[in-house]
């Protein structure tokens with residue numbers, strides 16, 4: 001019983017500070033533009049999936065500023081259409097399909 005009480009106290013007083021201080025690596029500021037004119041700036045790890053919107057302190061939904069979208073190809077979290085395609089087809093199959101389509105195209109039978 002006493003054990004439980006102690007554990008509860010520890011949880012309440014623990015802070016994230018040590019963990020946050022340990023990994024200061026690779027962060028960037030991401031900006032969200034609130035429709036009410038506020039700017040929300042949040043530090044994200046470069047490896048984090050940055051949400052496209054964030055709730056502003058005024059309660060409105062602030063939208064991710066375009067220039068802040070991650071452009072480096074280190075981010076492999078998002079699957080592209082190409083990735084999904086490769087999960088269903090092999091390169092060989094795709095080449096075959098491409099060849100078929102090209103033949104149709106050359107024959108003037110497409111679109």
Ligand SMILES: [Zn+2]
Nearest residue numbers: 034038056058
């Ligand atoms: Zn706002």
